[in-house]
Amino acid sequence: MQLRLDKLAIDEIRNLPLSNISVKIERFGASINILNALNSRLAYSQVPIVLSIDGREQSSETTLVGLDIFQVLCWAGDISMNAVLTLPVQSIEQLSKVRDITRLRLRGYFDKKIDLGVIEKFSNLVELEFELGVNKKQLEVINKCKKLQTLAVARLDLNGLFRNENINKLRVGQLLSNSRLLVDKTPNLVEIDLEKCKDQGNFAFISELPNISSLTFRYVKSMRNMCMTKNPKKLKTLQFIGASALESVGSLEQADELENLLMTDLENVEVDDFFVLKKLKSLKCAYVTFKDPKKNAKVKKFIEDEGWLYQQPGL
Structure with a gap:
C-alpha cells in the first residue's frame, strides 16, 4: 500500500506500520517538521520512499523538495526517484547525507x-x-x-x-x-x-x-525462435511480451516445471500450437494473446477448459 506523505498528519507518521507500505513524496515536497517525523520512523524500518522530482520546484526555509529532502531523511534505505520531463537531474550528491541505502532506483529524466x-x-x-x-x-x-x-x-x-x-x-x-x-x-x-x-x-x-527460473523478453522484434535456457526444468516463469515475430512455441514442452506463461501480440503461430501446454503438469497460470481477436477467444477457452488461470502472472 502506498501512502502520500502530504495526506498524513505527524501523529499518523509516527505510527506508520513497519511493513507492507511505501511513502510517496510529491514534487512539491514536504515541511521539515513532517520530514523529521518520517525520518524518526525510518530509523526503525526501511519503509520504501517514492520521490517525485520536478526541477521547477524550489526548497524554502520550511519546505524541502526533490533531493533536498535527504538533508533530513538520513535513515532512508529504500529509495525510488522519478524525475519528470522538465529539467534533467544533474546530480545525486545529496544522497551523501543518507547513512546507508540498500535499494536505489533512478527513473525518468536523469542526466x-x-x-x-x-x-x-x-x-x-x-x-x-x-x-x-x-x-x-x-x-x-x-x-x-x-x-x-x-x-x-x-x-x-x-x-x-x-x-x-x-x-x-x-x-x-x-x-x-x-x-x-x-x-x-x-x-x-x-x-x-x-x-x-x-x-x-x-x-x-x-x-x-x-x-534461470524467470525469463522475460519484451518487444524483441527480431526474435523468431523461442529461446530456452540450459536447464529448462528450472523455469517457473516465461514471458514473451510483444512477440509478433515469433514463429514457433514447440520448445515450451521442455519447461515441464513451468508455472506461469505470458505471451502477447502473436501473429505467426496458431492456437493449436499451444496444445503442447497439456504436457506441463505444473502450469497454473497462462495468458496468451494474438493480433487476431478470433484466436484470442479460442485460446482463452482452451486455457480455461484445462483449469489454468487466464490472467497475467502476478495479478
Whole structure:
C-alpha cells in the first residue's frame, strides 16, 4: 500500500506500520517538521520512499523538495526517484547525507552521464536501477557494489562488468553488449528481463544460462525462435511480451516445471500450437494473446477448459 506523505498528519507518521507500505513524496515536497517525523520512523524500518522530482520546484526555509529532502531523511534505505520531463537531474550528491541505502532506483529524466560516485559509500546496496544508464564510468562505480543482487539498466556492456556472483536478477532495457560473457560475469543469475534488445547471435547465450527460473523478453522484434535456457526444468516463469515475430512455441514442452506463461501480440503461430501446454503438469497460470481477436477467444477457452488461470502472472 502506498501512502502520500502530504495526506498524513505527524501523529499518523509516527505510527506508520513497519511493513507492507511505501511513502510517496510529491514534487512539491514536504515541511521539515513532517520530514523529521518520517525520518524518526525510518530509523526503525526501511519503509520504501517514492520521490517525485520536478526541477521547477524550489526548497524554502520550511519546505524541502526533490533531493533536498535527504538533508533530513538520513535513515532512508529504500529509495525510488522519478524525475519528470522538465529539467534533467544533474546530480545525486545529496544522497551523501543518507547513512546507508540498500535499494536505489533512478527513473525518468536523469542526466545520462550523471556521476554515480556517491553510491560507493553504500556498502550494503543490493538493488540498483538506472533507467537511462549505464556508461563506462558509471559501470566502474557499479563494479564496487560487491553485494549487488539486482541490476536494472538501459544499456550494459558485459566486457566492463566485473564478475559478480551475487547478482541474481538482471534487466536490460535497450542494449546488452558482449552477451556471450553473461554466464561468466553473472554465474548465479536466476532472473533475466530483456527489452527491445538486439543480439547478433540470436540470443544463443540464453542456452548457456544454467539457473534461470524467470525469463522475460519484451518487444524483441527480431526474435523468431523461442529461446530456452540450459536447464529448462528450472523455469517457473516465461514471458514473451510483444512477440509478433515469433514463429514457433514447440520448445515450451521442455519447461515441464513451468508455472506461469505470458505471451502477447502473436501473429505467426496458431492456437493449436499451444496444445503442447497439456504436457506441463505444473502450469497454473497462462495468458496468451494474438493480433487476431478470433484466436484470442479460442485460446482463452482452451486455457480455461484445462483449469489454468487466464490472467497475467502476478495479478
